[in-house]
Amino acid sequence: MDDLFPPSNLLSRCIDIAPQARVKVESAPEIGGERILLEGGELLFSEHFFSDKVCKRMIEYLQESRNFQWKVVDWAQVPADQLKEVEFENVNWKQDYIKFFGKTHPLPRLTAWYGDKGASYAYSGIRSDPNPWNDGLLYLKARLEAALDVTFNSVLLNWYRDGSDSLNWHADDEPELGTCPTIASVSFGETRQFLFKPKNASKTQLSFDLLPGSLVVMKGETQQNWVHSVPKRKGVKGSRFNLTFRNIRVV
Template identity: 50%
Template sequence: MYYQMGLSGDRLNSSDQPKTVVIDTDGEVIFYPNFFNIQESDRLFSALHSSVKWRQDTIYFYGKTIPLPRLTSWYGDEGKSYTYSHIQQHPEPWTPTLTSIKLKAEKISEITFNSVLLNLYRDGKDSVSWHSDDEPELGKNPIIASISLGGTRRFSLRHKTSKDSQIDIDLPKGSLLLMKGETQHFWKHQIAKTAKSVEPRINLTFRVIKPF
């Protein structure tokens, strides 16, 4: 089954934030399309785009070293390092802008985050392939708050054992996607490349790094 959801999905009211329950089986994914308003989103995008210490990492692909198709950065509490795809990230200290975003994400998520991975998608050629955020540092059933700023990109979810079932969501500026429960055990997600003209996008995924 192929399921596509735009911004016209059914919305449920919770703490004055409109939301859509995207997944409620084998995990829980909740979409808040207007977490930040347009003016706040534009201000935050500009601040982060110019101030974040972006880095160009590389990955091994079929025996070759190639640039990661996006820029990244890792901020967090001291000592909260993170490794994915053989890339080790050591945290930069929190900035006032990131702290303000974190506090708002914590209020709706009801959890205290200690780190955030930022991705800068410069154009439609930048992407992230199918994966789950299931690294040992994240612990069991991690809660991840994913905030989008800048251009709209399509986010896809696919069940690990029912690969004919796919959910596509257009994530506009100012939106929040909250992934919790067993989502990372049963689902993969991606941002695919696109030939369409898209504006640069910054994605922040707030996480909790745990000892393991």
């Protein structure tokens, strides 16, 4: 095992690897970034896969509204009942709820699900039927498919309105995704940390600072052996939009 996972020099300043993590880092020219070989998984990472111009337009595109002052509003202060009245131009954002210890709680982020007809998805007791693709999502999808030589039929959008919105430790291992899915995660807006650890570990082993336009691709057996999270960060005041492109098994 020592020969398989020798020490490596990091190419990106946005990756932090814990001393106990056994990984190998290689160049990934297809995305202008790094390939990170894990014990039981594989990641690709690019700091700036999408240009600043694309990032700026996508941040606007994802929150444009016909009846709301979307350029100046503090979205974290908009209650769920008022959110339902917002006429978003491009994305049908929604507030989902989960049951925890017999009580219903709002999911600590807004979500939307888009994809091919029949590409429905269920996680944490929440079932989502796909909205039809729009031009902005198809543009991102085409860029990712060309670089990764993978076909995606769906995308989950997460809107972290500020540092109070988060994502708990989990793996994307739902049956609809298959055993070794390729999931491409792109980010726009505020920089947030993206953490990884083995399923049987107690401490984080990898941390990514996801800048606007960054890309993380989870491949191979990653979902079987690793979990990931986006922790709360009090100092983050603005929005981060995360889009994870997937291939759902359509029955």
